[in-house]
Amino acid sequence: MFFSSLVSPQWLREHLDDPDLVIADCRFDLADPEAGRRVYEAGHIPGAVYLDLERDLSGPVQEHGGRHPLPDEETLAETMGRAGIDERKKVVAYDDQGEAMAARLWWLLRYMGHDRVAILDGGFSGWVHHGYPVSQEGVTPKLTRFVPRVQSEMKVDMDEVKRHSGLLVDAREPDRYQGIREPIDQKAGHIPGAVNRFWKENLAEGQHWKSPAELKKEWDFLREEEQPILYCGSGVTACANLFALHLAGVKGGRLYPGSWSDWISYPENPIETGERSAAALRPK
Incomplete structure (x- = not known):
């Protein structure tokens, strides 16, 4: 079938x-x-x-x-x-x-x-x-x-996130990413350098996924061979972003399974706040 x-x-x-x-x-x-x-x-x-x-x-x-x-x-x-x-x-x-x-x-x-x-x-x-x-x-x-x-190449650990020189994509709601509020985890903000692509932006009305063409256009801020690292609060909603990339035919995305809740479990890890939308990286 x-x-x-x-x-x-x-x-x-x-x-x-x-x-x-x-x-x-x-x-x-x-x-x-x-x-x-x-x-x-x-x-x-x-x-x-x-x-x-x-x-x-x-x-x-x-x-x-x-x-x-x-x-x-x-x-x-x-x-x-x-x-x-x-x-x-x-x-x-x-x-x-x-x-x-x-x-x-x-x-x-x-x-x-x-x-x-x-x-x-x-x-x-x-x-x-x-x-x-x-x-x-x-x-x-x-x-x-x-x-x-x-x-094993589909995921990364915290040390690899620290070494990563490419793009990090945070799937959480914009106000959580920006550090305005944090209803779940103990610290607010995001991993330094990460851009925000809220996972629900991949959906149209009625919980339907946008078309591959729409998703490809909306994810065009990723450069070829970027191999971005995707994360969220705990490694769940980042999978929705990875699925969107899959539908769009964009390869190379990797998951940081521990995500933000793992990152902040290490007191020495830096935290960034404020806005850096993925849309700002799109080609003009």
Whole structure:
């Protein structure tokens, strides 16, 4: 069956019963970590498994590594296997938070060497909007073995961020990036030299992704062979920016998984405030 990185509700409805397809519900609320599981149980796309951002798609929080550190590869492989995902399966991820949580799974699977993964355009609300079926039935995936082929070049650590002479792109809301307010982390501001590209700028109305042409134009502040480092508060919404680059056909973006919450866990790291929009870097 045809498979791309972004699929429509119509496409998913037509392929709902395909045996080689795994649907992953990634809904999650940072302010209420149990809300995702509750809304999943209240109604989900038929056959979808639930993957929790903090229990399944993140590792244990420690002194360093940020609020949502990457799980170790062995643990993540076991999680994917329990979800019924192996090298033969295609995966469609969705959430209802603008696809940021789904983008986290999209990035993690690609990092683990599994690129047959897509995001549902419009998320769960888009599915419901079309009047497609919703289920409350529990799902027990068939246990399988996920064999990782880790793509280590897709991520960087804090030391590499310090050495990086290219562009850093911060995915957070402009007022958090600028240091005007910080409702989550202990310090406000951004990594020195970073520009701001709020991840929701990649979306059109209704949680739909902008077209590849639109995204390519909006990301044209990146120079060829730039290999920018992308980050956010904890390595989640930066994945939405990486997905936007993927849709636009722009290669080379790398994730700083610990992101701002890791950066500020080192007291000696410098902090910058104020505005430096990515739009200002666009060619005139």
